[in-house]
Amino acid sequence: MPDTHTTSVDQQRLEKERIEDDGTVTLTRGGHAIHCLTVIGQVEGHTEAPQGQKTTKYEHVIPQLAAVQEDPRIEGLLVLLNTVGGDVEAGLALAELIVSKPSATLVLGGGHSIGIPLAVSAQRSFIVPTATMTVHPVRHSGLILGVPQTMHCFEQMQQRITGFVAAHSGMPEKRYTQLMLHTGELVMDMGTVLDGRRAVKEKLIDELGGLSDALDWLHRAIETRE
Secondary structure: OOOHHHHHHHHHHHHHHHHHHHOEEEEOOOOOOEEEEEEEEEEEOOOOOOOOOOEEEHHHHHHHHHHHHHOOOOOEEEEEEEEEEEOHHHHHHHHHOOOOOOEEEEEEEEEOOOHHHHHHOOOEEEEOOOOEEEEOOOOOOOOOOOOHHHHHHHHHHHHHHHHHHHHHOOOOHHHHHHHHOOOOOOOOOOOEEEEHHHHHHOOOOOEEOOHHHHHHHHHHHHHHHO
């Protein structure tokens, strides 16, 4: 017979490695198996971020989301966000992949820029009062061609983001655009910073709450689904 103590130690070691390597853990002590995924730092896309910068690599997260969807043992998904944003296409790809199982997002610290589509992608979104979310237009830090086609490409990219946010939250496209183009709040930029309470008031996020609130909602959603 297998040594129960050895098996438990091996499971704890594997869990620790998953947290350190991928920022993920599957919570099973609350009656339901919930996969916890963290999105921290910069959402890294096709280009690697500078060394020493905390990132969430989309090539690591995409297989995890596919595995969560296909694993019958996992009943729900919790996404914890504290991100400055990052690559637009990578962020939208992750947002589109949020599983059809009961899912919730929780914004802690910040859910800025392309972190906003990720924050609203789940079935229920939460934000703590001290967190902030920055709504601003698409920006590019590299060399671009100063031609009308470039501006048109930016407009199309922005429309993809605005449309996704409006479709997955209670905020209309018109209001999101107003906040995005607001001047006078950000230094050398346009946009709006929303704290937790205002994000809920503007209907960008569903509910003000913390980890326990998000987990309670997930457990109820799983039990209702069953």
